[in-house]
Amino acid sequence: MKLMEIEEILEAEVLTGEYDPEIEIEIGCSSDLMSEVLAYGEPCSILLTGLTNIQVINTANVADIKLVCFVMGKIPDEKIINLAKKNDITVFITKLTTFESCGRLYKNGLKSCSYFDLDK
């Protein structure tokens, strides 16, 4: 799924300026606990979260997540956006809830991360 499709599905606003339209988002994950995100076996391409602090971006960075979407209209502060830009992470915000966002993306065909194939 292309970033632009996700932007449309989530009625999102882009906070990090222009993004590369060719980036493919393949796997979705959602959590408000960053250790949970880090525990997923494969890199997820999009993280949906209700948590808005700088550690979300650090988590995305170390776990190779390309797109972070903050839900429920929460606006992250400047520091967060700047760190994301510095690390080539795209940041969206949506007014939708986590539930509605995950539901829409899944229904549109975005695959889920899997928690249990870690030990392969």
Place this chain on the structure above:
Amino acid sequence: MNLKDIVKMLDLKVVSGDIDREVSAGYSSDLLSDVIANAQKDNIWITLQIHVNIVAVANLQELAGIILVNGRQPEQITLKKAEQENIPILLTELPTFEIVGKLYEMGIHGNSIN
């Protein structure tokens, strides 16, 4: 939609509470303060938190039930409290993104935010 049907279709493991009740919509969050502020009555709540406070939150907000994701088991005291308060706790091996997706496909949507 009735919680009984959700349990059946998604193959959830019921560990507490009476599951014969209606679900209005879904809410997914791992931050208790967020659930207290934004979940609505009869929501089904998806979370990976397992400590006893989740029962209090579900009770307070009159939620329809709690789904614990990623194969998480509730703490003993959580389970005891949930039985006391008749709060359904349901378990799944799936991660949040996927279980929410499946609920959504069954017609359970998120609350609308204004």
Place this chain on the structure above:
Amino acid sequence: MDNNKTTTKIQELTYELKIDDVMCKNIETVSSKMPISQLRDVLYKKRISGVPVVNDDKLVGIVSIEDFIKCMEQEEMDALVEDKMTKNIKTLYADEPLVHAVKKFEKYGFGRFPVLSRKDKKLVGIITKSDIIKGILKKLESVYHDEEERRYRASHIFNDIVADEVFLKFQYFVEGKNFDKAGEASTGLKKTLYRLGLSPDIIRRAAISTYEAEINIVAYTDGGEIIAYIDPHQIKIIIIDKGPGIPDVEKALQPGFSTAPGWVRELGFGAGMGLPNIKKFTDKMTLRSTVEKGTHLEIIIKLSDYRNED
């Protein structure tokens, strides 16, 4: 001229890039029997200034916003596209170098050229001057990026050094209780490993484990340090703090066990997954802790080429 060099680079790119690389492929077309009055919707909605006219897959003309305006002035809105379009059109082939397009734009002064596939002469795209500029800028950007990476990539560093044993050491200091700075050490290490040219999987595992350890230092201690040793076989990362130490190490390793205070939990950590995560992503983990003294965590990630040996 002082911009001689860039001019040369751009000229080079106009030969290197094909029209196919920069043209717009998602094209709008109209039929020749469409009334001019309907043209407005097509042009305005898509915000384009001209559109190719196609009948049965065959390009028969091109009609532009100027044609539309002329019809409006002369009150000929009922005319058909075929009566007002330009019929004798210049086209380009998708496999031609960009420089051909540049020359044609210079020669004819048109705003756009339809692009055909050489094989079946079907319309496959349309090219405007701004497509050319965008295409060249994008290419320049990626050339720049590649070069920058090449400059930093030091993957052969170990091959170039003549010694019996060689390792690189990187040291990072971590401030306790300062959540704003938490993550700086591990993201710094990640960047460094990337520049060393290690594989993405190795980098990800090292970065995640170090990050969890760094969060632990920030959340529970008054500070500490992270030291990474990299040799041709493995990455060894040592994480040391000054206390308070872990009373029951075995318990701390159980998934879900946590002593995290509320402020740590509200920041998205402290769910008892840090140490289990570190264990999961590393090949070896050794944890020693003395209450009131401090904790010493050592992790090893083997480099893929050597993973199957010992």
